[in-house]
Amino acid sequence: MEKETRYREIIKSNSDRIFRICCGYVHDKDERNDVYQEILINIWKSFDTFRSQSAISTWIYRITVNTCLSHLRTEQRRKKHIDLEASATIDLIPEANHEEAEEEMRSLDQLYRCINILSPVDRALISLYLEDVGSKQSADILGISEVNIRVKLHRIRKALKEMMEENGNET
Numbered sequence: 001m002e003k004e005t006r007y008r009e010i011i012k013s014n015s016d017r018i019f020r021i022c023c024g025y026v027h028d029k030d031e032r033n034d035v036y037q038e039i040l041i042n043i044w045k046s047f048d049t050f051r052s053q054s055a056i057s058t059w060i061y062r063i064t065v066n067t068c069l070s071h072l073r074t075e076q077r078r079k080k081h082i083d084l085e086a087s088a089t090i091d092l093i094p095e096a097n098h099e100e101a102e103e104e105m106r107s108l109d110q111l112y113r114c115i116n117i118l119s120p121v122d123r124a125l126i127s128l129y130l131e132d133v134g135s136k137q138s139a140d141i142l143g144i145s146e147v148n149i150r151v152k153l154h155r156i157r158k159a160l161k162e163m164m165e166e167n168g169n170e171t
Contacts, residue, residue, distance in 0.1 A: 007047055011040060014060050017131050021061070024115050024127040025068040039067045054140060061133065061141045065124045072120055107164075114163040118156065125149065126156050 011018075018039055026032040042063050050059055115123055121142065128138045135149040142149070 003047065007044060010056060010060070011043070014057065018060065018064050020131065021064045021127045022068060023112055024123050025072060027112065027116060035068060035071050038071070039064050042067050055137070058137050058140055061128060065141065069120050069124070110164060110167055111160070114160050117163065122152065122156050125152055129153055
């Protein structure tokens with residue numbers, strides 16, 4: 001019973017981060033929910049193997065990113081090309097100030113479409129950056145040096161800014 005309680009607490013405190021990382025990889029709402037569920041299952045299956053050598057959040061990020069990357073590889077084999085026009089739909093539009101919320105959702109949708117164009121490693125890195133994960137922890141999660149993390153992030157942010165500006169969005 002203790003394992004299940006601890007699992008629920010960890011998922012509760014990390015569910016939003018897991019979902020946002022999924023949004024960076026999967027645009028179709030139903031498919032994204034499937035990947036999210038697969039991540040939760042993978043965390044449960046691996047729960048007994050967590051050895052506290054790193055932060056639990058690092059371990060969760062690693063499982064989340066690896067599950068998303070695995071899903072992408074499977075989908076790429078199944079489909080020869082990715083439909084870049086898929087729309088990310090996040091049901092977060094507040095009741096008040098509907099026009100601003102819609103504009104924000106359009107910008108967010110555009111950002112996720114631009115992120116989806118990036119390589120899988122770059123997607124993982126920008127997802128971690130958007131979650132305010134530091135370069136040291138990102139390096140641990142992705143298995144690359146901190147210096148490489150900072151260089152890649154600079155290039156990714158620049159590329160995303162250019163993509164957003166090409167599509168008429170200010171960053």
